[in-house]
Amino acid sequence: MNNQFELPGSYKKWTWGLIIAGVVALLYGFIMFHPFAPVSHEGGDHVNSTRFWAVLLQNSAYWLLVVNASMFFICVTTMAMGGWQVALRRVPEAISSVVPMLGIITFLVLMGIVWGGRTDIYHWLDKAAVAKDPILNGKSGFLNPKFFTIWSAIAIVMWWLLGRKMRSMSLESDKHGTMDYETGKKWIWKNTVWASLYAVFFGLSVASTIPWLWIMSIDAHWYSTMFSWYTFASTFVSGMSLVALFIIFLKNRGQLEYVTEEHLHDVGKFMFAFSVFWTYLWFSQYMLIWYSNQPEETKYFIERIGTADKSGPYHFLFFLNLVLNFLCPLLILMKKGAKRNWTLITVMAVVIIFGHWIDFYQMVMPGTMKDHAEMMPFEFGIAALFIGLIMLGVGRYFTKHPLTAKNHPFLKESMIHHT
Amino acid sequence: MAGGIKKFVVGSFDDEAVLFPAVKSVRKQGYKIHDVYTPFPVHGLDHAMGLRETSLHSAGFIYAITGTTTALSFMSWVFTKDWPLNIGGKPHFALPAWIPITFELTVLFSAVGMVLTFCYLCQLSPFVKKHHFHPRATDDLFVMAIECTDKTNDAEVQSFLEKAGAKEINVQHAETGWWIGRYDREQKLYKEVKDINQ
Numbered sequence: 316m317n318n319q320f321e322l323p324g325s326y327k328k329w330t331w332g333l334i335i336a337g338v339v340a341l342l343y344g345f346i347m348f349h350p351f352a353p354v355s356h357e358g359g360d361h362v363n364s365t366r367f368w369a370v371l372l373q374n375s376a377y378w379l380l381v382v383n384a385s386m387f388f389i390c391v392t393t394m395a396m397g398g399w400q401v402a403l404r405r406v407p408e409a410i411s412s413v414v415p416m417l418g419i420i421t422f423l424v425l426m427g428i429v430w431g432g433r434t435d436i437y438h439w440l441d442k443a444a445v446a447k448d449p450i451l452n453g454k455s456g457f458l459n460p461k462f463f464t465i466w467s468a469i470a471i472v473m474w475w476l477l478g479r480k481m482r483s484m485s486l487e488s489d490k491h492g493t494m495d496y497e498t499g500k501k502w503i504w505k506n507t508v509w510a511s512l513y514a515v516f517f518g519l520s521v522a523s524t525i526p527w528l529w530i531m532s533i534d535a536h537w538y539s540t541m542f543s544w545y546t547f548a549s550t551f552v553s554g555m556s557l558v559a560l561f562i563i564f565l566k567n568r569g570q571l572e573y574v575t576e577e578h579l580h581d582v583g584k585f586m587f588a589f590s591v592f593w594t595y596l597w598f599s600q601y602m603l604i605w606y607s608n609q610p611e612e613t614k615y616f617i618e619r620i621g622t623a624d625k626s627g628p629y630h631f632l633f634f635l636n637l638v639l640n641f642l643c644p645l646l647i648l649m650k651k652g653a654k655r656n657w658t659l660i661t662v663m664a665v666v667i668i669f670g671h672w673i674d675f676y677q678m679v680m681p682g683t684m685k686d687h688a689e690m691m692p693f694e695f696g697i698a699a700l701f702i703g704l705i706m707l708g709v710g711r712y713f714t715k716h717p718l719t720a721k722n723h724p725f726l727k728e729s730m731i732h733h734t
Numbered sequence: 735m736a737g738g739i740k741k742f743v744v745g746s747f748d749d750e751a752v753l754f755p756a757v758k759s760v761r762k763q764g765y766k767i768h769d770v771y772t773p774f775p776v777h778g779l780d781h782a783m784g785l786r787e788t789s790l791h792s793a794g795f796i797y798a799i800t801g802t803t804t805a806l807s808f809m810s811w812v813f814t815k816d817w818p819l820n821i822g823g824k825p826h827f828a829l830p831a832w833i834p835i836t837f838e839l840t841v842l843f844s845a846v847g848m849v850l851t852f853c854y855l856c857q858l859s860p861f862v863k864k865h866h867f868h869p870r871a872t873d874d875l876f877v878m879a880i881e882c883t884d885k886t887n888d889a890e891v892q893s894f895l896e897k898a899g900a901k902e903i904n905v906q907h908a909e910t911g912w913w914i915g916r917y918d919r920e921q922k923l924y925k926e927v928k929d930i931n932q
Contacts, residue, residue: 602830608822623825649795733778 320570320718322710330706337700340693344370348693350427354435362687365435368428369683370697372436375421376529377550377675378701379414379471380521381668384547384554386411386478387517388585390510393481396503398728399581402573405718406561408485410554411478413708417701418471425467425529429460436683438535450536458532466528470520477513484509488722499724522547530675533682537615539604545596546678552589552640553671555582556664561709563661570718573730576655580734583654586667590644593671597637618681628688632677639670672698740910741882742768743891744867745900746875750776753876756898757782760880765891768879768910771871790855794848801843805836857912865908875902 621627
């Protein structure tokens with residue numbers, strides 16, 4: 316087994332470069348965008364005040380759910396008694412170790428919005444409007460600051476604790492020698508139980524309530540029963556792409572000796588399959604609304620695409636979303652050779668992560684920024700901050716812990732894995 | 735479609751783990767493997783036998799885009815040119831509504847097309863018969879048939895297979911292609927070949 320991994324200098328440079336760029340963007344936003352100015356729905360000068368919170372919400376929700384998706388990947392493969400992923404298991408583990416850091420940031424952002432009374436982000440915060448509005452009034456049992464705060468906090472803490480338990484069991488196994496049959500069986504069973512707990516909670520949070528609360532409630536009148544699944548698919552496919560990127564990074568550094576093209580092929584299959592799954596949900600949501608043509612439902616898409624007479628401000632992004640997240644993965648990743656090609660997977664992983672970032676952008680912005688669809692360097696600066704923080708946390712995990720779970724009972728299965 | 739009658743040395747193995755090295759050593763020795771018949775799909779055997787990657791999936795892709803174009807062009811023609819209907823005030827060119835049908839036709843074309851292509855490639859069809867080298871190839875034996883030429887010394891091949899771990903070895907004269915009919919015709923073929931040889 317190799318000695319402990321040392322991060323290359325260029326990685327550290329990029330990490331801090333991105334974080335510094337992000338902090339500069341954040342400071343610029345603090346000073347120039349007046350994030351704590353009183354909320355105004357008039358637009359004009361105040362629109363950047365809305366932008367500040369909307370961009371932070373988009374980025375923190377997106378990146379948190381992306382890093383959280385890698386723990387979901389570990390848990391589903393554990394529950395399915397998967398063996399192939401063991402050789403690369405430490406990579407999603409490392410990514411999920413960023414959940415606490417991004418979770419705290421996300422929580423702060425959400426609290427800033429909810430308790431700062433940002434009615435331009437969440438319309439349901441406006442007590443006077445809710446009282447007059449039978450629809451919002453009907454939802455107020457769910458959409459109220461108290462429930463929002465408590466449930467968001469529970470969700471983040473549970474992802475954190477259950478994820479930490481999964482990681483600590485994996486790291487614990489490094490300390491002892493190879494497990495015999497009975498110990499191994501017990502250890503796998505323990506892993507399966509915790510993974511199941513995580514998965515159940517994941518279903519209650521990421522696959523249902525959390526996207527409703529954090530993102531769907533921006534368009535407080537509108538609802539879609541498919542929205543959370545659609546958000547989950549979006550973040551899961553980006554999470555798998557992130558896993559692929561870090562695998563390729565470590566492979567380039569001569570680490571992860573047991574990870575081969577066969578494993579890359581399977582990760583590539585996840586990227587391909589979940590891109591198609593995302594499109595399936597995207598389209599199901601779109602088509603049902605288009606077909607039934609109810610004004611309260613079509614409103615969501617009119618804000619984005621516009622009408623037959625006048626195309627909406629988010630027209631371009633809306634279709635760019637579909638091209639980046641459906642057409643590109645479908646046509647490029649379809650062939651077997653593409654999924655086994657390290658360069659192509661790198662490029663596609665970046666495309667998918669960027670594409671779903673755009674997806675989240677067009678989920679958050681139309682309801683908050685209305686017609687001000689112009690993208691500013693600020694958006695990319697904040698994204699850089701989050702990417703830098705992910706790189707920082709993942710890099711720290713890589714240097715602290717062995718990169719191969721060498722005592723995992725299924726390691727052999729992973730080593731001889733053949734797709 | 736007769737491929738002609740040829741002579742084969744047939745070795746039967748009862749273990750997958752013995753079969754793999756045997757396939758490798760037979761190929762290394764330069765003998766021509768006609769085919770290996772297994773009771774279940776053996777992972778990696780195609781690779782060991784040096785078979786080229788199948789093009790079935792490329793065919794599948796072509797069938798799929800044929801399905802896509804068929805569905806889209808037919809529906810466009812019907813609903814915009816041939817018989818435009820007003821359905822709930824929707825535009826005549828109602829693309830979102832057509833996607834499910836387009837998807838289904840894509841899947842249908844590729845699935846049916848690939849099944850038929852697969853049957854064609856494997857020469858499978860009702861009433862089409864092929865020679866069975868060993869009846870237990872469908873049960874528990876891995877059967878390797880080595881094709882002989884005029885120059886092949888079959889005794890040498892037999893002893894080679896025995897060393898490689900074959901449990902049962904024999905020499906067969908068999909039709910390489912397929913024929914339509916019944917298996918009792920195969921018996922007749924045997925007799926004829928035996929008569930010729932004697």
